[in-house]
Amino acid sequence: MKLWHSFLKEMKLSARGFYFYVEILVAVIILVMILFVVPENFRSVEDEYLFYDWPEGVFEEFVLPTLMEDDLDGKIESVEVEGDDILYPAQLIESEGTRYYIFESEEAVLRLTDLDRPKIGAIIRMDEQSQPYYEYYLQGYETQRLRNVYSIFHILDFDLMEAEFESQEVRSLTDGYLELSDRENIVPAMLTFNGSMMGVFIIAAYIFLDKQSGIIKAYAITASSVWQYLMSKVLVVLVSTILSTVIIVVPIMRLQPNYGILFVLLLASGLFSSTLGLVVASFYRNMMQAFGILYFLMIGLMLPAIAYFTPSWNPAWVQWIPTYPLIQAFKETILVNGDIGYVAWVSLGFFIASGILFVFANARYKKTLVS
Amino acid sequence: MLKKSWIIFMRDFKVNLRDFLALYLLLIPLLFAFGINLLAPSINDTTINLGMIAGENPDQVAYFSQYAKVDVFSNQEDLDARIQRRDDFFGIVAESGEYYVLKQGNENEGVVDYAKVLLTFYEQDVQIEDTNAEIFDLGRTVPPMKKLLVNAGILFISVLGGMMITFNIVEEKVDRTIRAINLTPISRRGFIAGKSFMGVFFSLYGTIALIFITGFGYVNWLQLLTVVLLASIISILVGFFQGVRNDDVINAAANLKLLFLPLFGAIAGAELLSDKWQILLYWIPFYWAYKGNDAVLTQTASWPQIGLYAGIILAISAVVYFLLASKIREGLE
Numbered sequence: 001m002k003l004w005h006s007f008l009k010e011m012k013l014s015a016r017g018f019y020f021y022v023e024i025l026v027a028v029i030i031l032v033m034i035l036f037v038v039p040e041n042f043r044s045v046e047d048e049y050l051f052y053d054w055p056e057g058v059f060e061e062f063v064l065p066t067l068m069e070d071d072l073d074g075k076i077e078s079v080e081v082e083g084d085d086i087l088y089p090a091q092l093i094e095s096e097g098t099r100y101y102i103f104e105s106e107e108a109v110l111r112l113t114d115l116d117r118p119k120i121g122a123i124i125r126m127d128e129q130s131q132p133y134y135e136y137y138l139q140g141y142e143t144q145r146l147r148n149v150y151s152i153f154h155i156l157d158f159d160l161m162e163a164e165f166e167s168q169e170v171r172s173l174t175d176g177y178l179e180l181s182d183r184e185n186i187v188p189a190m191l192t193f194n195g196s197m198m199g200v201f202i203i204a205a206y207i208f209l210d211k212q213s214g215i216i217k218a219y220a221i222t223a224s225s226v227w228q229y230l231m232s233k234v235l236v237v238l239v240s241t242i243l244s245t246v247i248i249v250v251p252i253m254r255l256q257p258n259y260g261i262l263f264v265l266l267l268a269s270g271l272f273s274s275t276l277g278l279v280v281a282s283f284y285r286n287m288m289q290a291f292g293i294l295y296f297l298m299i300g301l302m303l304p305a306i307a308y309f310t311p312s313w314n315p316a317w318v319q320w321i322p323t324y325p326l327i328q329a330f331k332e333t334i335l336v337n338g339d340i341g342y343v344a345w346v347s348l349g350f351f352i353a354s355g356i357l358f359v360f361a362n363a364r365y366k367k368t369l370v371s
Numbered sequence: 372m373l374k375k376s377w378i379i380f381m382r383d384f385k386v387n388l389r390d391f392l393a394l395y396l397l398l399i400p401l402l403f404a405f406g407i408n409l410l411a412p413s414i415n416d417t418t419i420n421l422g423m424i425a426g427e428n429p430d431q432v433a434y435f436s437q438y439a440k441v442d443v444f445s446n447q448e449d450l451d452a453r454i455q456r457r458d459d460f461f462g463i464v465a466e467s468g469e470y471y472v473l474k475q476g477n478e479n480e481g482v483v484d485y486a487k488v489l490l491t492f493y494e495q496d497v498q499i500e501d502t503n504a505e506i507f508d509l510g511r512t513v514p515p516m517k518k519l520l521v522n523a524g525i526l527f528i529s530v531l532g533g534m535m536i537t538f539n540i541v542e543e544k545v546d547r548t549i550r551a552i553n554l555t556p557i558s559r560r561g562f563i564a565g566k567s568f569m570g571v572f573f574s575l576y577g578t579i580a581l582i583f584i585t586g587f588g589y590v591n592w593l594q595l596l597t598v599v600l601l602a603s604i605i606s607i608l609v610g611f612f613q614g615v616r617n618d619d620v621i622n623a624a625a626n627l628k629l630l631f632l633p634l635f636g637a638i639a640g641a642e643l644l645s646d647k648w649q650i651l652l653y654w655i656p657f658y659w660a661y662k663g664n665d666a667v668l669t670q671t672a673s674w675p676q677i678g679l680y681a682g683i684i685l686a687i688s689a690v691v692y693f694l695l696a697s698k699i700r701e702g703l704e
Contacts, residue, residue, distance in 0.1 A: 018622040026629065033636065037651050039644070097481060114509055115671065127503075134504035140511040145418045148437045149489075151502040156495055164495060168487040169471035171464075173454060179479065205620045212545050287620040288538055292399065295531065307458070311478070314458035328457045 002224050006232035014236055019202070027244035030190055034183060034252055041182045047099050047118035051109045053125045054132075059102075066158070070095035081108075083115045113137045120150075180335065187252060188330035189305050191245055192269075192323055199237045199273035200297060204281040204290055206233050212286060227362045234274045234358075241270040253334050261343050262333040268350035269326050275357035282364040325349070375557040379565025380572075383539055399531065400577035403524045404584035411517035419485050420460045422450050427465060434493055435463065461486045470494070513586070513668075521585050522664045523638050526657055528577035529603045530630055532570035533610030539566065540614030541623045559700070566614075567607050574603040587668055594677045595667045601684040602660035606630070608688060612695045615702025637661055656687045 014020045052059040068074065071093050080087040081101060088108035090101040098119075103109050106123055113121025121137035136150050156164075180187075210216040219229050245266055249257060280297070284290035304324035307314045318324055329346040332338035418439050423432055425443040435441050444450040450462050454475050459482050462473035470493075472486045552562055578599045582588060609630050617623040637658035640651065652658040663680040666672035 018617070022622065022629070026632065029629075029632065039648055117511075117515075117669070131503065136504060136506045138506060138508040140508040141514040142508070143418060145438055145440075147506050148499055149418070150506060151499050151504050152438075152492055152497045154503055155497045155501050156492070160495070161491065164491045165484075165487055168490050169469075170483060170487065171471055171473050172476040173451060173473065174476040179477070205623075209619050286542065288542055291534075291538060292396070295399070296402075299527075311459040311482070314456075319456075 003228045003231055006224060006228055007235045010232045010236045011239065014240075020240060023198075023240045023244055024247065027194065027247040030194060031248050031251055034186060034190070034248070038183050038186060045094070045097055045099050047101065047116070049101050049103060049109045049113055049116070049118045049121040051103045051106050051123045053106065053123055055126075058126075067093050067095075067100060072096065081112055081116075083108075083112045086111075088112060110137065180331070184253065184334065185331075187249065187334060188327045189308055190248060191266075191330045192327045193302065193305070194244060194248070199241060199270055200277040200280070200301075201294055202240070203233055203237050203274040203277035204294060205287060206236075207278065207281040208284075208287045208290070226365050227358075230278055230358070230361060230365060234271065234278070237274045237277075238267065238270045242266055249334070256336060257334040258338060258340065261340055261347075262330075265326075265329055265333060265343055265347045265350075268347040268354065271354035272322065272350040272357070275354045275361055278361035279357050279364070282361055282368060322350070322353070373561075373564075376561045376565035376568065379557070379562060380568035383566065383569050386539075396531075396535070396573055397576070400524075400528055400580040401584065403528070403577075404581045407517060407520045407524060407581075407585050411514060411520060419482060419489070420458070421486065421489070422453050422460060422462045424450060424464070431463070431470075431493065435489065437499065438489055438492075463490060517585065518665065518668045519638075519642065521581060521587060522661055522668060524581050525578050525599060525664055526602065526634055526638070526660060528581065529570075529574045529599065529606045529660075530634055531577075532573040532603055533606030533608075533613075533630060535573060536566055536570045536607060536610035537614040537617075537623050538620065539569065540611070541617055541620055544618055545620070563611065563699075566611070570607045570610060571600070571603055574599060574606070590667050590670060591672065594672050594674070595664065597677055597681055598660055598663035598667065598684075601681050601688070602656065602663075604688045605656045605684070605691065608691055608695060611699055612702075615699050633657055641665075653683075654687070656684045659683045659687075 052063065064076075068076070072095065077092040077094075078089065079092045079101070080089050081103075082088075088103055088105070088111075090103045090108070093100040093102070101118075103112075109121050109123055112118070117139055123135045123137075125133045125135065127133045132154065134150075134154055138147070138150075207216075210219075219226075242263070245262075249262070276297075277294075280290060280293060284293075301321065301323045304318055304321050304327055307318045307324065308327045325346045329343045332340070332343050420442070421435050421439045422442045422444055423435070424447065425445050432441055432443060442453070444453060447464070450464070450473075454460050454462050454473060459478045460475070461478075461483075463470055463486075464473045470490060472483070472490055474483055474486070557565070575596070578595070582590065582595070613623050613630075633655045634657050637652055637655045638661055641649070641658055641661050644651070659680045663672070663677055663684075666676060
């Protein structure tokens with residue numbers, strides 16, 4: 001009951017301040033950006049700069065048709081690429097992940113590969129037996145493995161390669177998996193950082209506010225216990241977390257997410273970040289002192305976002321950062337047929353961690369509240 | 372006026388030093404830099420990850436190791452468990468002498484094709500010795516990911532400078548020392564300048580430290596500093612605005628989210644969006660700073676280009692200034 005009263009009081013106080021409204025405003029801005037600014041699918045394309053040093057007509061007869069199969073609009077565009085104030089004419093073939101620029105001279109490829117840094121610059125010649133021969137021009141930071149792949153990429157005859165490639169069997173451990181669009185794919189990262197992890201910062205700010213204005217001392221002479229005071233702060237942060245999450249998720253994902261488990265996860269992660277904030281704040285007197293460590297925490301907690309957006313980069317140590325499973329779990333909640341078991345485990349982990357942090361914070365504040 | 376502004380800066384500096392803040396601030400760019408040096412090499416290696424069963428076919432393991440990151444597992448369960456982790460990881464598994472690719476099911480098609488191509492090469496016994504290709508490189512050793520991180524680091528530091536200004540001002544408000552300024556002979560402009568020094572100083576120091584430690588010391592410094600200084604104007608303006616408009620730390624902290632949002636947006640957008648969507652980012656000054664830094668770091672920047680970016684940043688800053696100036700003045704009264 002006392003907790004409920006403290007919570008209501010805190011809610012009234014925050015409704016009077018700007019913070020709550022800023023939180024909602026930011027959520028609305030994020031929503032508008034995701035809905036209207038972020039394209040549905042935006043995978044970036046990579047460039048390949050090519051020159052075929054072949055007799056007239058051979059390229060058109062043998063290579064062009066294959067390249068055109070993947071072309072998005074079925075048309076070859078004539079373009080000019082600028083480099084050092086010279087315009088180099090080229091034919092552009094645009095497939096889903098790659099833009100092939102076919103230049104008219106060797107010099108164009110060499111010059112522009114240096115200037116524009118495309119993924120690959122290549123000159124394709126013909127050897128004595130009239131077989132194609134490839135010269136790759138790379139930037140220098142490509143790994144040896146990638147270079148090895150380039151070395152063997154064109155050894156097999158194209159038709160044989162295609163037939164063999166198509167005959168390879170791929171089996172899947174799970175099915176019924178529907179990929180998220182690029183736009184939807186941003187949502188888990190946004191939820192993690194806007195919703196859950198901002199709690200660290202916000203709750204610390206709350207505590208410092210009370211410390212500086214002396215409210216915290218007034219608390220010491222009331223009948224409420226310390227844990228009720230702390231918990232009422234945590235609840236306020238949770239309310240704002242849930243509000244801003246709903247604002248973002250509902251319009252974008254509509255009915256697709258499993259909202260039940262999503263709220264459980266939100267609650268667990270919100271508790272975790274706010275109790276973490278409590279613990280950090282207990283060691284400092286004001287925001288300026290705690291600022292450095294909070295900033296570090298935020299940066300550290302953001303690292304898993306790099307891993308999230310680059311699936312081939314997932315070192316083991318990143319997977320130990322709490323936001324790593326959190327982003328992944330958020331993703332599962334908005335997926336069709338998401339792995340609910342995984343989300344449940346992650347939530348449980350966050351609940352347990354929050355419990356431990358809260359008990360620790362409670363002990364710290366009991367000791368330091370009045371000093 | 373300059374001298375008085377300097378006094379304010381020195382006072383801020385001393386106060387911050389007492390709060391350990393200056394220590395953090397001196398350390399943050401260094402830690403950024405060391406972090407980037409540690410991270411960059413592993414991020415650059417983006418070839419595919421494959422897993423096989425130990426002892427089953429050592430030649431195959433050796434073959435794939437030339438083209439992919441390969442891990443061996445003692446049994447099928449371990450391999451399955453590894454594939455089911457949340458990154459892109461494929462198994463190459465044998466069944467009655469035939470190999471197949473085992474995936475989790477949530478990988479995108481391009482990566483799956485990569486695995487299929489490698490398996491095709493293996494089955495057709497394609498060897499590097501038979502190559503019909505020759506590889507030349509331009510001798511650039513700095514991977515793009517490292518450049519990206521350094522660039523993002525520079526912008527983060529500049530925003531951090533803005534945040535410091537905010538918190539410095541808010542703390543003065545909370546301690547009720549800001550009104551005392553009105554009784555001193557310093558002009559309002561002088562006060563603003565004095566408070567801003569901290570942000571500029573931090574931006575400059577942070578950038579220089581970051582650039583040297585990450586090994587970019589060879590860039591054109593004049594160009595880089597032009598971009599960095601202009602970009603910090605925006606951080607300072609917004610930092611100031613937040614500082615005078617907010618009466619307590621919590622509102623200031625929440626408002627600073629508004630500063631981070633366009634920063635993230637600009638970096639992510641510049642890297643991920645294709646050309647036709649880039650126009651959506653033109654209003655963000657950090658976007659131009661990011662592009663400017665990128666050109667400087669790759670040593671492809673020309674002065675007209677830097678001038679253009681700087682001009683755009685300046686123009687946006689001017690607009691922001693005219694929008695905020697009256698409010699900052701109000702806030703100081």
